[in-house]
Structures are given as structure tokens and as C-alpha cells.
Amino acid sequence: MGHHYVPMATVQPSRIQYSQCVVLLVFLLQFSSLQLPSLGYDIQDKYFINCGSDTSVRESGKVYAGESALKTNFDSSYTASNQSAVSSPLYQTARIFGKESWYKFNTEPNGTYLVRLHFFPFPPPSNLSSATFNVSVPGFWLLQNFNATNATNNNSALVKEFYIQITSPGLRITFRPLPSSFAFVNAIELFLLPLHLIVDQVARFTYGISTPKLSTYNGLYSRVLETKHRLNVGGQTTNDSLLRKWIPDDTYLAYPENAHNSSPYNDIKYRAKVDSDGPNANLFTAPTDVYGTAKVTKNMSTNASDVEYKLSNITWSLPVEKNTDHFLRLHFCDFFSLQTDLTVFNLSIYDAHVMAVNEDGSVPSVLPTPYYYDFVVHSDDSGFMRVGVTPSASGYIHFAFLNGLEIMRVIESSTSVPPDPVDSNSKHKLLVVLGSVVGGLVLVVVVVALGFLWHLKLSKEKPFENSNWLPVLVTAGGSSHNRLTDLTSQGSPLPNINLGLRIPLIELQSATKNFHASQIIGKGSFGNVYKGVLRNGMIVAVKRSQPGSGDSGQGLLEFQTEIMVLSKIHHKHLVSLIGYCDERFEMILVYEYMEKGTLRDHLYNTTFPSLSGEQRIAICVGAAKGLHYLHKGAVGGIIHRDVKSTNILLDENHVAKVSDFGISRTGPLEHQSHVSTTVKGTLGYLDPEYLRRRKLTEKSDVYSFGIVLLEVLCARPVIDSSLPREQRNLAEWGLLCKNKGILEGIIDPSIKDQIDQNSLRKFSETVEKCLQEDGTDRPTMGDVLWDLEYALLLQRGVHGSSYSSVSTSLQLSNVRRLPSFSTPSEVDDSSKVLNPAA
Missing domain, CATH: 2.60.120 (Jelly Rolls)
Structure with a gap:
């Protein structure tokens, strides 16, 4: 396989005069000193910047100059000094930005540059760890919703490194604080890289299909690369001549x-x-x-x-x-x-x-x-x-x-990055452009006037004391832009979205105090979750996706799926969708507020009080009811596809509700055994049969739920790389311990003495059945629910202490398994005799 796909150019000889040869030779020597690293490449010292200071310092053999020599825009900024002892002089000072600010660098066009940003969050009184901000270069978000708190864990700086192809004679790096926050940086490095260190055309490897293949990938130069890992495999930590750090593997x-x-x-x-x-x-x-x-x-x-x-x-x-x-x-x-x-x-x-x-x-x-x-x-x-x-x-x-x-x-480049302001020396060009588009300005005035009237109307509906809103991008089409409407207008197939659930962005801004950091109750790869209070007094959870998360289409698809699923189903043990917002490039989902957070929050590495054994089984029963309803009660059947402890939420009474339906799928039809689809889910919870065959069934949810049951019992992560190899995977370790008869040895010590032995036996048998390698050997979710209710009754001592006598009594005709429901209405718990979670 060829590694790169760059064509070779040929040069044809021609006759030129001697004087021309001399001029050409001089030009080539000058050009090569700038463009050909093979004739003596060396890292330039020009752009190693000690931010927040005009004093130069030396670090790793390089001189980091004070920032005064750069062209900057530092309105509403200030400097801070580190009061704690740190080994590097780079992290003694920082430049802090209260609003959008930038550094401007002069660069040679058509070269690949390395950009490093250093962040060391000072402890109080500066408290830089609370900063949340975005960083951009023209056309690209380098960092979004960035927070450097993880750097404080090991008392070392967080260094972000990027490879950027620059085609203009300058680069502007802009820091954009989020509302009610600020931005900071301790040091910046920017220098030209050797030719061909990164090339524009490489091989693309595609997997997940019947025959994985190699093809050509074009256009690395039109993207930005962010370093995630650089490993010295088999070796120790070392630095190279480009000041890049290689760490052991x-x-x-x-x-x-x-x-x-x-x-x-x-x-x-x-x-x-x-x-x-x-x-x-x-x-x-x-x-x-x-x-x-x-x-x-x-x-x-x-x-x-x-x-x-x-x-x-x-x-x-x-x-x-x-x-x-x-x-x-x-x-x-x-x-x-x-x-x-x-x-x-x-x-x-x-x-x-x-x-x-x-x-x-x-x-x-x-x-x-x-x-x-x-x-x-x-x-x-x-x-x-x-x-x-x-x-x-x-x-x-x-x-x-x-x-x-x-x-x-x-x-990837993003249209949501605001363009750089025009430099003063280019204003004469702007005047020429303005003169040629006078007719267009008339249209702009009309649009602005209409926008003002629209904003005035909304302001009358709900006045706000805080007018310092988040920056919201507006297209030429007006501020009512929404993703779902766009998708429909483009002719893409889109099911009927429940428009009656749409909530105006301005109301959600009011409900969450303009998405203030103090309202954040959860964070994830999707973005932040905020606690909010709607105008009618309802307390809600507002899940707001990260800016640009819908650009690839996958985020938009999950957003759409969540709305489609939750607007059609309703059940006591499924989180209810209150509404959604898709205005101004936003993707926001609004749910009922679950006061106690996630099940995972109460199991390990937590400050929450430990759940009792009975509470844990009752929570599992509730989650099983929700999943059973998805499989059999919803029209067509729904497979969740991402069952895990963080997607089971608890209300103020510890009633469990299943959440997060962004990657759920409609189940197979009666004449189908499975749904063929790309594997999606979470590592550690994935059904191995689904992972291997790419065939999704309801039993895939059963396997994932079995992992949750084991997690509830043992109160430890499903994957823990810090443990010995045989213990790292909870499923493998749990089944091994059960087969050896030593399962009690890995049970959460806080509940070990609380659990009735008969209940534990039934619970562990249920886990084992859920985790069968072959999906056909696993029970249905209805069977799992029946077994868990049985275990809960045993835990509560309803039928005495004899395991065999309880087993016999539960086989009587007055106890029956849950029926299958054919309508998307909530299950009526009173329809069955066993009702331990009611």
C-alpha cells in the first residue's frame, strides 16, 4: 500500500542568459531559506510567548518572550500571578480575558504550523479553574466549552497542540469566554513545521463492513489536527526536536x-x-x-x-x-x-x-x-x-x-465560527466593497428592521433583568432558523416531529438564568445539563448540546430520534420529554427534573448516601418495567441500545426512570429476527453478539441490563483498568466468581449483610441468564422483570425464609407474568398481583 498519494512534478530545461541564472540562483537561495527545511530547518524563536507578562523566560532550552511585541486586542483583560510554587517559569503568569480577545501573528502563507496553548489554572485567589471558554482560529473551533480543571489534579499544565495549514500572511487566535465566565492562557507557541511532516493525501481505512477497505482521503490541509496521543511504544518519556512530548504506552x-x-x-x-x-x-x-x-x-x-x-x-x-x-x-x-x-x-x-x-x-x-x-x-x-x-x-x-x-x-471547519474583524489597514478595501453593494444594503436594512420588531415582540412577552445573552449566530434567513426545518426543506425524509413540544429559546434562557454555570447539574459528551424553572413553575432538566455537535449530522439524528421516541411514549419508568428547542443552531431537550440524579451517582465514587439492598432491587425492578414497556408496550417495539447506569435516573423517591433515547431503534418486525445496524452503545455494556454480528435484538438490551444488575450488586465500574487483568471486566469477573461460588466476595460491603441469601441467589441467577453469550439463551425483559420482582419479595421476606417454599408459592395461579401491551400508554401496575415497586 502506498502511504501518500502526492504526484511528482517534472521540470523541463530551457535556455536562459548567464545574468538570468545569477538572479535565479539568488532567488532560489532566498526562497529555500524560507521554504526548504532540508537546507537547514530550525524552529523559529519568534513566537514562543510568555502570556500575561512583558518579561522573557527560558523553558526547555527556548526563550518565551513577553507578549508586548505582538499585535493584540486585550480590551477588558488583565494579568494574574501564581501565588503557589511551580517548577516552570511559564506558569507564573497568565493573561485573563473578560470578553472576546485575540493575538495576531505574522506568518508565511502556505505552510503547516504547530500551535500549542498552555493552561495552568492557578489556585485561589485567581481561581482560573472556574474559567469556561472557546478558542478559535479563522473557520475552526480549536476548543469549545473548554475548562482546564483536569490540569489541577496532577499539578501540571494542560497543553493543547494543533497542526494548522495557514494560507494567509497572518493568523489570529481568538479567546471567547462563555457567558458569566472568562478565558485565560499561560503561554503560546507557534512555529512553521518541516515540509511533508503532515501531507494532504493519505489512506482512509473503513471498517464495520463485510470487507474492510483502504481508500484515498484527500484534504488534510483543509482541516485542523489536534494531538490526542503521542506514544513512545516500548520506551520512556522523551522530547523530540520539535518540542513534542512522547510518553510510554x-x-x-x-x-x-x-x-x-x-x-x-x-x-x-x-x-x-x-x-x-x-x-x-x-x-x-x-x-x-x-x-x-x-x-x-x-x-x-x-x-x-x-x-x-x-x-x-x-x-x-x-x-x-x-x-x-x-x-x-x-x-x-x-x-x-x-x-x-x-x-x-x-x-x-x-x-x-x-x-x-x-x-x-x-x-x-x-x-x-x-x-x-x-x-x-x-x-x-x-x-x-x-x-x-x-x-x-x-x-x-x-x-x-x-x-x-x-x-x-x-x-472540520465550522460556519459557526464568527469571522475575524477587518483590520484598519484594510478599511479602504471595505469602502470599495460597500460601494458596490449599496443595493444589497437596502435588503439588509429591511431584514434588520424585521428582526428588531421580532425581538421587541419577544421582549414584551418576557422581560429580563439580565440582557447579557449568549452569542447566538443568525443566518441571512432570520433568527428563527432551526435545524429540523432545514432538514425538511432540503427534502430529506423526516418523520412528523411534534411541533407542539417546541419551547422558545428565550424562555429556556430565562429558565436557566441564561445557561449560567451555577445551574449545571450534569456534564457529558453531548454538552451540559442545566436545572431550570419554566414560567409555569415546573422544574426541568435542560440538556443543551455543544456548539457544532450537529454539523456532522450524527448529533442532529440523535436529537431528532430522542424527540420522536419520547413524544410518542409515556410510562411511569421512562423519563418524560417536556419539550425541545431547535432555534439559532441550538439543539436543546427539556425533560422532567430527576432530583436524585443517575443510578451511577449512588453506587461508587460518590458523596451520595449508599442505597440499601432493598432500594437497589426496587430500582432495578423499575428500570426493568421501563425497558419491558419499550420492547412490548410501544408501537412497533423499541430497542434502547444504550442501557447503562448513567441512563437510569432517580426521582425524589428513588423511583427509577430510563433515559437517553438518542440512539434507540425500532425493533424487528414479526417476520424478522433482528435489525442489521452499525454498532452503537457504551464500552463495557455492549452485547458481544451484537458487537460481533452487527445484528441488534431486544436481547441486546437484556445483556446490557445484566451488566447494570451486576454493577448495582458490586458497586464498581464495568471496566476498571487499574485492577488485575482478570478483574478489569466486571461481566467476566462476576460470572467467574459466581461459577466458583465466591460471588459474595465481590458484593458491595455496604449491603453485604443486608441482602437475604435467597434474594441474592435469585438476583445472581438473573444476572447470569442476562449475560449468556448467545442471545437466544437470554430471557426476555418480561422474564427479567418477573425474576426481579420475585427477588424483591424474597428480600422483603413476604414468603418467609425458605427459598424452595417461595419458589413453589410463586408458581401458583395467582401470580402471573407481565402481559405484553399493544398501545403506547403507561402500564397500569394494578393489573398484576405482584407490585413491589408501587
Whole structure:
């Protein structure tokens, strides 16, 4: 496979005069000093900025100059000094912005630049950890709803790094505080990178289809790349000549027992020129410390009949953003093999075969020469990217290795980024433009007048004391823009949205104190959840998506699905949708307020009081009722597809309600056994059969709910990489303990003495049935509900202490399983004898 797809240009000779040759030579020398790093590339010192200070400091061998030499717009800004002791002089000061502010840098056009932003949140009195803000460059959001609090956990700075292709002779970096907040930065780095360090055209790897494929991805230069991971595989922390930090890979290994670190190798042969375009690496691609160390598979068998090496694969699992393109670079340097016996092994991404490394003839002819492979990969819903190397069965050498790994998020351009203001030296150009569009201004005046009248009308409906609203983007079509209307106008198929549930944005601003930080009751990948009070006095939860989350279409689809599902169903154990808002590029959902938060909030790593054993079983019964209604009570049947403890909410009486239907699907029809669909869900809760076969059934929800039951019983995360390998996956560990008869050993100590042994036995049997590998062996949600109600009765001692006598009594005719409901109305709990959760 070719790594890059850049055509080579040819130059035809021509006759020129001697004097012309001299002029041309001088020009080429001047040009090469700016554009050809191969003739002596060095990092410029011009844009290493010590923000919040006019004093220069030295850090990591570089001088960070004071910011006074830059062109800036610092209205309503000030500086702060760090009162605590820190090792780096960079984090002694910070520039703090009370409103939109920017730095302006002079840059050479048509080059790739590296931008680093340093954030170190000072402790009080400055309290920079409370800042929430956006950062942008023209056309791109670098950071959105950014908060640097995670940097304070280890008393180190949070450094954000971006690769940006600049086509103009300047770059403006703008800091935009969110309402009622501020922005800050401690240091900025910006410098030109060597040619071809990142290229415009690479390979795209597509998985999740019957035959994974490689194709061409064009246009990396038209995107921004954000560094997420840079690993020195098999080595230690090191810095390279571009001041990039490479860290060890050990914490990301899925099966550490399969790998070992190679002995360091120092004689790395960089044979590629600095300005060459891969696959051969040059001294700026990665340092010797990276190419001279590696992770290597254990059990390097040379016996073709021995299959042990096939199991000795190495897999890295790295956290990434969900459903987003990522640039992946894999570094190799084969210092293990003889030239005639080059190691061939398999590369996989998301467990799908990509290619046989070293088999395509692109590896350098002289070893050990470093090389690399580039891919663009779209991440799945798990929040992790899995990369693996596996020994090949062919050839004489059976092992695999990797030297380095980089992952960068691909940031798409966004029309929601406000354009930069026009510089004063360009105002004369603006006058010319204005003169040519006088006729258009008339139309603009009309639109503004209509907008003013509309705003005046809304203001009369609801006056506000606080007029300092969030910046809301408005298109030429007017301020009533909404995504769902847009989708319909474009001719896309859209089911009937319940427009009667639409709530004006201005009312939600009032309800949440203009989305003030003090009203936040939850945060997630979707954005923030705010507590609000509507004009009628109803307390609600307002879930507001992050700006730009609907640009890809996936966020809009989940927004639409949530409205469609919840506007058609109603049940005591499903969270009710109060309304939604899709004005002005917003996607907001309004739910009934659940005072006690999520089930997960009450199980572990929490300040909430511990739930009793009886409360936990009753909560599980309530959640099972909601899921059973989804499967059998809603028209057509609905599969939730993301059952987990954070999607089970509790009201003031600890009544459980299932929430978050953004990725739910209508269940299979009567003549279908499953729904074929892309795998979506949460790592740790995913049905392995669904993950393997891409076939979704109601039993997929049953499996996920079984994980929740085990989580409730043990009060620990479903995936905990800090534990020994056999204990990391809660499902595997729980079933192993049950089979060994030691399940009581992993039960939450706070409830161990509370649980009736017969109830525990029934509860654990239910868990085991839910977690069967084959979906056909799992019970229906109705059966699960019946079993849980049974366990609750045992816990309450309704039928005495004899397990067998209770089992016999519950088989009598006066106890029956839940019926299936054919209408989307709420289940009437009085329709059955067993009613422990009523």
C-alpha cells in the first residue's frame, strides 16, 4: 500500500542568459531559506510567548518572550500571578480575558504550523479553574466549552497542540469566554513545521463492513489536527526536536502479558531527506528514542505447527472522541531482522485487518531504516480506538512489533465560527466593497428592521433583568432558523416531529438564568445539563448540546430520534420529554427534573448516601418495567441500545426512570429476527453478539441490563483498568466468581449483610441468564422483570425464609407474568398481583 498519494512534478530545461541564472540562483537561495527545511530547518524563536507578562523566560532550552511585541486586542483583560510554587517559569503568569480577545501573528502563507496553548489554572485567589471558554482560529473551533480543571489534579499544565495549514500572511487566535465566565492562557507557541511532516493525501481505512477497505482521503490541509496521543511504544518519556512530548504506552495496553519491551537500539539510519514525503521517516518524523525502542510480541514461535503465536497479539486501546475522524500514524523500525528475512506481520484497527506490514514493498531497502504508515479512521461509539499487531502465519519469523503511535483528532471547519474583524489597514478595501453593494444594503436594512420588531415582540412577552445573552449566530434567513426545518426543506425524509413540544429559546434562557454555570447539574459528551424553572413553575432538566455537535449530522439524528421516541411514549419508568428547542443552531431537550440524579451517582465514587439492598432491587425492578414497556408496550417495539447506569435516573423517591433515547431503534418486525445496524452503545455494556454480528435484538438490551444488575450488586465500574487483568471486566469477573461460588466476595460491603441469601441467589441467577453469550439463551425483559420482582419479595421476606417454599408459592395461579401491551400508554401496575415497586 502506498502511504501518500502526492504526484511528482517534472521540470523541463530551457535556455536562459548567464545574468538570468545569477538572479535565479539568488532567488532560489532566498526562497529555500524560507521554504526548504532540508537546507537547514530550525524552529523559529519568534513566537514562543510568555502570556500575561512583558518579561522573557527560558523553558526547555527556548526563550518565551513577553507578549508586548505582538499585535493584540486585550480590551477588558488583565494579568494574574501564581501565588503557589511551580517548577516552570511559564506558569507564573497568565493573561485573563473578560470578553472576546485575540493575538495576531505574522506568518508565511502556505505552510503547516504547530500551535500549542498552555493552561495552568492557578489556585485561589485567581481561581482560573472556574474559567469556561472557546478558542478559535479563522473557520475552526480549536476548543469549545473548554475548562482546564483536569490540569489541577496532577499539578501540571494542560497543553493543547494543533497542526494548522495557514494560507494567509497572518493568523489570529481568538479567546471567547462563555457567558458569566472568562478565558485565560499561560503561554503560546507557534512555529512553521518541516515540509511533508503532515501531507494532504493519505489512506482512509473503513471498517464495520463485510470487507474492510483502504481508500484515498484527500484534504488534510483543509482541516485542523489536534494531538490526542503521542506514544513512545516500548520506551520512556522523551522530547523530540520539535518540542513534542512522547510518553510510554504501557497504560494503554489491552493485554500487557502478550508484550515485552525490546532492548534499546541506538544505530538508527535516517536515510530520508527532511523534505521527503513518506513512507521513509526523517529526523523530524520521530526521534531515535522512539525508533530505537519497541513493544514486541512474546512467544516468538518458529514452529509453523505451533499456533500459540497467533494468540500473542498486542492491542492498544486509546481514548478518543466518539464518531469522529482521527489521523493515525504508526511508526516502525525493524532492527530485529536480517535484511533477507524481513519481518511480516498483520496490522488491525478496531479488530479488523488493515494490511500485512512490510509485505507491500514500500519498506526501505537498507535496515534498520525507520518508516511509518498514515491512516484516517472514523472512531466508533465506544470512545476508544483499538490498534493491534499480530504475528503472521506465513514466513519463517513469527512476531510483531510497534515503535511509536500518534493519534490526532481531525477538526472540520465550522460556519459557526464568527469571522475575524477587518483590520484598519484594510478599511479602504471595505469602502470599495460597500460601494458596490449599496443595493444589497437596502435588503439588509429591511431584514434588520424585521428582526428588531421580532425581538421587541419577544421582549414584551418576557422581560429580563439580565440582557447579557449568549452569542447566538443568525443566518441571512432570520433568527428563527432551526435545524429540523432545514432538514425538511432540503427534502430529506423526516418523520412528523411534534411541533407542539417546541419551547422558545428565550424562555429556556430565562429558565436557566441564561445557561449560567451555577445551574449545571450534569456534564457529558453531548454538552451540559442545566436545572431550570419554566414560567409555569415546573422544574426541568435542560440538556443543551455543544456548539457544532450537529454539523456532522450524527448529533442532529440523535436529537431528532430522542424527540420522536419520547413524544410518542409515556410510562411511569421512562423519563418524560417536556419539550425541545431547535432555534439559532441550538439543539436543546427539556425533560422532567430527576432530583436524585443517575443510578451511577449512588453506587461508587460518590458523596451520595449508599442505597440499601432493598432500594437497589426496587430500582432495578423499575428500570426493568421501563425497558419491558419499550420492547412490548410501544408501537412497533423499541430497542434502547444504550442501557447503562448513567441512563437510569432517580426521582425524589428513588423511583427509577430510563433515559437517553438518542440512539434507540425500532425493533424487528414479526417476520424478522433482528435489525442489521452499525454498532452503537457504551464500552463495557455492549452485547458481544451484537458487537460481533452487527445484528441488534431486544436481547441486546437484556445483556446490557445484566451488566447494570451486576454493577448495582458490586458497586464498581464495568471496566476498571487499574485492577488485575482478570478483574478489569466486571461481566467476566462476576460470572467467574459466581461459577466458583465466591460471588459474595465481590458484593458491595455496604449491603453485604443486608441482602437475604435467597434474594441474592435469585438476583445472581438473573444476572447470569442476562449475560449468556448467545442471545437466544437470554430471557426476555418480561422474564427479567418477573425474576426481579420475585427477588424483591424474597428480600422483603413476604414468603418467609425458605427459598424452595417461595419458589413453589410463586408458581401458583395467582401470580402471573407481565402481559405484553399493544398501545403506547403507561402500564397500569394494578393489573398484576405482584407490585413491589408501587
